[in-house]
Amino acid sequence: MSERYNAADVEPRWQKVWKEADIYRADDKSDKPKFYALEMFPYPSGRIHMGHVRNYAMGDVVARYKKAQGFEVLHPMGWDSFGMPAENAAIDIGGHPKDWTYGNIEAMKEPLSRLGFALDWSREFATSDEAYYKQQQYIFLKFWENDLVYRKTAKVNWDPVDNTVLANEQVIDGKGWRSGAVVEQRDMDQWFFKITKYAEELLEGLDTLERWPEKVKTMQANWIGRSEGLQMKFEFDGISHTKAVEILNNAQTSDDKNVIEAIQTTAANKAAVPENQKAVQIFTTRPDTLFGASFIALSPDHPLTLSLSKSDSKVENFRINCAKIGTTEEAIATADKLGFDTGLKVKHPFTGETLPVWIANFVLMGYGTGAIFGCPAHDQRDLDFARKYGLDVTPVVLPDGEDASTYKIGNEAYTSEGTLFNSDFLNGLNKDEGISAAIAKIEEMGLGKGVTNYRLRDWGVSRQRYWGCPIPVIHCGDCGVVSVPEADLPVALPYDINFDKPGNPLDRHPTFKDVECPKCGSPARRETDTLDTFADSSWYFARFAGGNTDDRPFDKKIASDWLPVDQYVGGIEHAVLHLLYSRFFTRGLRDCGLLDLPSGEPFAGLFTQGMVTHATFMNIHGDYVLPDGVVEYEKGATGISYLSDYGAGLIHAQIEGLADNKFRSNYLKQVNQTGKYLCEIESLIRPIGEKDPRKYTPVLQGDVIKMSKSKKNVVDPNDIIEGYGADVARWFVLSDSPPERDVEWTEAGVIGAWRFANKVWALVSETPKLNPMSVASRASGDALELRRFAHKAMAKITSGIESFRFNTSVAQIYELTNALKKYKANDEAKAEALGMLIRAIAPFMPHLSEECWAHLGGEDLCYHAPWPVIDESLLVEDTVTLPLQVNGKRRGEMTVPVDISKEEAEKLALADPAVIRTIDGLTVRKVIVVPGRIINIVAS
């Protein structure tokens, strides 16, 4: 019975058993404590990759472990199936996005099933299913009713060739990623989710997420970007003031009014913005430096700038110049400071001095009020600007140790803390005191008030795309924007579309657009934009929990019972977008009365796993080479080698003859370092007169990077499953590397995992039938030793799983396996240890453990077996080996009873021969005894 472990036979057999017994179905009505395990669901690209394997293997470990711990586990799976790739495929290779998508789902489901994950497939859905997006449309309308959705004109990236809006990620160096056309900024009507309504709650909620990575919380906090400061007005001075009012009143178009209105209605700004426009509103986080103000700067997109440009062509030209700089981050970061003096003046509220009003390219319209006061001495940007245009630089913060009479600002602004000076009533205060005092004074003068500002903007969700959830509204000439009645949902995507022309096919569909107004019955136009696909993934976890309802997004009670997700696992790339949008959605659902989740937090525990990486290889032509095509042989090519001496000679000849010096020197360096020649067998055609039929080409090893098709460093999970089995693939991606870090896929590593699977099987198959649930409570001698070892290992395996350090659990499983081979214990103790081992392996390699369980004669399925109970008394030894240190250096060790007294231990330590030898001639000053840990003798 000691034949090799045959995964190809074992794995499908158990998968069939599991499926027929329907063991992974979660029971909504269970009395057991619940546990919701979830991994970020996949986009159906058509193939599973190693990243999926790692992600789902981690979630599966948790799900299976929690099941064994007695929890009712919900572990569902589905498809995030709307999105651009389907449309692009239809454009590039023809066909229909729907067919492409659902074909891919079919193609992926089978290999995913072969990995043997404990998934409740009864809850499966795809976000492109009509039943799903119908409910999403319902949610959209509920959000609209509850003031969480609105419509406004906003700037978008417009690709003039493809006639579509592009997401920021799709704009590369200012050009459309597909067309290569220069992207325009265009104003368009867009739908927005009012995520800023929850800015504060989303920020505060982060503190309650104890089982989230600090990194993700920090990123979200930065993204929300709360800053406290002062919003205040600078009143226009003299004639300029009148002129400004005149400009505003006369030159304003309705568009300008909209912008001004939009600013005024921003929640944070609302209270502080006055009704009239006789002043410029600015926002600052450093009101303590107000006495250092030397100018006011407006954004090129500020309403005042816009109205000025209508009557002044120089302003208009300046705006055009600013727009030319481009949209790339690099261009923005390195752009010169550009300014334009409007000639307007404002009055400083404290000093009464007049300050010039400039337009500056570095002031953003999207943050604060789109206008600032410039304090060059204590802000680097302001300083650069002031130096360029000859504006005053007045220091008002004195660094410690500097003299007020001699302190000067050079080309570096002083941005750290210090004592305020040159500042009248603020003199002598520190930064925080100065901020409070300045705010109090401005408030007292009625010129402004302390406010909180957020960097977070509302979420624009309109996409001019076909393959997404249609936005369920109708535009009527008389009634305006009207929602589609609930009874008419879903607004279904028509199938008969074509991609002959660029742009959104819904927009030119013969009938989709033409509808009657649900209110007045007159001819109206259906919205043809679809929702950002991030909306789809913002509530799917709730549908999994309380789904299968057609009248509501999910059953409120059932979904609320399962939520929050206890353990969510996915990639760090979603740290902000998906994870923030979901936190917004659950709050929205809660406040619309659809979900009973007071905290609003969808994911109680989050784990972000690292990527699967692989070495890259490149040949002399500069092409990436598939790892499969790369062979290596030893330097010298004698004995162990894939190549004959003849082949080696060929490589040498090729290298010497290479024209590319850089490649040749790199290759020779590689050979020197590794002692190996890497090459590719380029063809199997025998050149005339050659003995070896193969043609070898030298290959350079490149960086170890994330698996990617274009870099050709991918390993297909299917190949690994066929060659070694699913368990081996799972085991490998969980061993060695800590889960949050990247793991490098190597052939050697896979073989190691495969060997281990065989080792376990060899151990089990040569063991006669026994009860894997047995407890050898009366063990002594070697048997007791084995028990101690097994229970200790089991404790470490358990804590490794609990704390997401699967690599340490794996190491302990190795140790337990080695111990089982080493200890000469009796059958009862062996049965206990082996039973523990099989159950410990089960979350990682469920097929192997099931096979072992059955072979040993375990009752029922291993999947149903409870997690081993650790006997705490076995974790404590009778004796302990203490290291003996002299002056902090280890000189020996001694084995003593664990409950030895400090005095006794000290006596024994000083009698140790190694200690005596070391302290010979020295005086013992002190002996430190840490019970059960160490003894350190201080001598001099």
Place this chain on the structure above:
RNA sequence: GCGGGCGUGGUGGAAUUGGUAGACACGCAAGACUUAAAAUCUUGUUCCUGUAUAGGAGUGCCGGUUCAAUUCCGGCCGCCCGCACCA
């Protein structure tokens, strides 16, 4: 620029309340079995000196606290990630 993280053998990594640094695995070396290879098994493997007993050095670098530092503190150096003209 701002924020976060990380530096440990040839390699991945252990050592999460300061207490034997290098668990476990890969690789490598030697041996056993074999006609041979593969597989498997055994032993060794941080570096330096040394036949050995043993001694010295050692967790990026410099310093500090401590009987004791990979761990705590201060200052450098290097790498990675996120955000980025956010007032």
